[in-house]
Amino acid sequence: MKIVQNPTDVISLLSTGDINDRTRFRFPSSTLSIEFKNMLGLNGEVKTVFSNLSDGSIVTLFDKTPFPEKKEDVVCPHFVELKWANGCNFDCAWCYLNGTMRFRPHGKEPYCKEKNKILDHINKYLQQNTVPSLLNSGELSDSLVFEGNDSALSKLIIPLFKQQNKHKLLILTKSTNIQGILSSNSQDCTIVSFSINSFDVAKRWEKKAPSPKQRIQAAKKLYDAGYTIRMRLDPIIPVENWISGYKEVIDYLFEYLIPERITLGSLRGLQSTINFSKDRSWVNYLNESSNWGKKINFETRYKMYKTMISYLKRRYKFVDIGLCKETMAMWEKLGMTYQDIKCNCIL
Template sequence: MSTKIPGDKLAQFRNAAIYSSLDRKDQSSLEELASNRRLSVQQLRQVLEIARDLQMWGIGPISSWIEELPPADPREGKRQAVKTVDTLVSRWEEERRRGPEYTGNAPVYGASPRSIMESTAPATILGSCPVASEKTRCCNLQTLDAVINCGFGCTYCTIQSFYDQGRIYLHSDLGRRLRELHLDPEGIYHIGTGQSSDSLMWGNRENLLADLFDFARRNPNVILELKTKSDNISWLLENSPPPNVLVTWSLNSEQMIRWEERGTAPLEKRLDAAARTALAGYLVGFHFHPMVPHDNWRESYAAVFSRLLSDFDPSRVAMTSFGTLTFIKPVIRAIRERGQATQVLRMPLTETAGKYSYPEDTKVDLFRFGYESLAAWHEKVFFYLCMEPAGLWEPVFGFSYPDNTSFEEAMKLSYRSKILSPRF
C-alpha cells in the first residue's frame, strides 16, 4: 500500500469512524487513491462518505469504483484530484437519483438497546415543536416531553441528534408536573407527546398514560395527541377515553416499515390497532411521514390508502398528514456513523434553509398521490402537510393558508368539531 499521503492527513483519514468500518480492500484502495492523486483532506472526507453510502445501500464496494477510474497521471497535479472526485461524485449522485430499492429480505434489526432511567430534573416538559421552522408552514403544535428519547430504531430518526442514545428517561413525577402546568382556560391547545418519544410503546409504565388521561380530563380545552408506531393499545382499550385525546399512527409502505422502521409494529398490526382503538371510542389519525419514492412506491402506498378507506369510518378520523424525509447535517452524520444497512440517504438531497430533502417536484408527486388516493375523505377529514414549504400546499391540495396562525386555527376548529360530536 502506498504511504505518500502526508502524515497529518493520513492520521485524520485513518482515525475517521467510517474508515475503520470498511474492509481492508476498501481501505487500501482509498489510501492508494488519496496518495497517487493527491486528494485534500476535504476530498478524502467526501470520498469516504461515498464509500459509506455504498456500503449502507448494498451496492459497493468503493474499491470496484476506484478500479474503473482512468490511470493516474502525475503530470495533472491538483487537477487530477478534482477530476477523480468529480467522477466518483457524479456516479454517486446517479445512484442517489435512482432512489431506494427494497428488494430481497430486509435486514433483521430490533430496537436499539437503551437503559431506562427515571428523571426528576426540573426541566420544563411543555414546549414548541423541536423541528418547527419559519421556512415551513407550521401548525404551531406544542410538545409534551412525557418520555425523553425513543426506544425504536428508525433509520431516519431526528431524535438521534437531540438526545443521549444510550438512555431513555421516564418521569417519576409526571402527574405532579402536569398538574403544575398553567394553561389559559380561555385558550385552545393542541399538544402532542410523540415528538421526543413514541407515545404508546411504554404503555402505562410509571403511570404514564393514566397521568396523561387525567391531564386531558382536567383540561377540556386541550387537544392531546398521542402519536405512535406501536400496537401497544391494551391499556387504552381497558380505559374510557377522554373525548379530547386523539391517538394517531405513523404509517408507511410495507417496504419502508420492514427496512427502515426497525423495532416498530408491522403495518398490519398498526392498522389493526388503529381500527380497534377507533371502535373503542377514540378519535384516530394517520401520519404518512416520511413518504419515500422507492421502487413500486405507488402500488405500495396505494395499498395502504385503500385499507384506510375500507377499514375506517372518516367520522372517527381526525386528520391525515403527509411529509417526507428532511435531514439536518448532524442526523446525516449520525446515520453514516451507525452504518446500518439503509437506503434513506439514497436520495437527491436539496438544501433549503439549512435542511436537506427531496426536490419540490418529487414532494408534490408524493403528496398529491396520497391526497388524491383518499379523495373520499376530502370533505370529512383534516388534511395537511407537516414541516413542508407553504408553496407546496396549492399544487397538492388546491388551496393554502396565508400564515401559520390561520393553519393552526383551522386545524383546531376541525379537531374540536369532532371531539364535540357524538362518537356512536
C-alpha cells in the same frame, strides 16, 4: 411577573400590545408561573399564545419554525409540546432522535422524567391556561414507550386530562400496545395518531416497529371504542413501485376506519440525524438542501403529494389532509391554503 386571579385578563392585555410582547404570571395559589406571548400567526395576524410553563422542561410551545416569508420557508403551525419522556425502543433508520439525543450517554434509550415534576407541571398548565389546546406527547419519544409499567402515559398522564374538559392529549405512536388507552376510557380528552408507511418501506427501514397492518389494526380497536384517530403517512419515499405501495396501505387503512385527519410528509433529514444514523441507505433519496435539512427534490415531492392527495379525494372523498414540514412553494403549487392548515399536532 404578575400575580393574577384570571389569566384571561393577561391575554386581553397582550392582545392590545406589540408582536414581541410577553407576560409571565401565576395564580396566587400556584408555585409555577406561565408565560403568554404575542406572535405572528400563519394568517399574518398577531395572536396571543401560550409560550411556556416555568422552565419549559415539561410543557412548552414548539416554535422553532419562524413565520414563513419566502417560498422556500417551511410551514409549521406552532404547537404545545409535552416533554414528559425522551427516547424510543423502535429503530427507524431516519429517526431524528438519533441526532437530537446524540449527547446523552445512552443515546435514544427511553427515559421518563421525574414523575412528581411531570404531574405538577401538567396540573398547573391545565389549571392556568384557559385557552383550549392540544398537548403533543410524542415529539421526543413514542407516546406509548412505557406502556406496561408504572411510567405508562395511560397511568401517569391520561388521568390528569380526564379531570378537565378544556385541553386534549395527543398520543403519537407506532406501537400496538394500546390496552392502557382502551382501559382509560379517555375518548373525550385523547386523540391518537399513528405513523404509518408503505409495507415495503416499513419492512426495510422501520426496524423493531410493528408492521403498518398491525398499527392500523390497533387504530381500528381504538376507533371502534370511540377514540379520535389521526394518521401520519410519513415519510413518503419514492422507492420502486411507490405509487402502488402507498395506495395499498391507504386502501388497507380505509378498509377498517376513517381517520379524522391525515398528515403527509416526505423523507427529510437534519444533518445531525444523518450523521448518527446507523443505516444511511435512505439518504440516497435526499438531493435537495433546505432550511430544514436535506430533502427529496421539489418536483418528486410534488408528484408524491399530488398522487396521494388525488387518490384520497377520488377514491375515498377524503379531504382533511395536511403537510408536515413543507414549504410555502409546495403548498401553493398543490393549490392548498397553508393559512388554514389542519395537521397532526394542532386541534
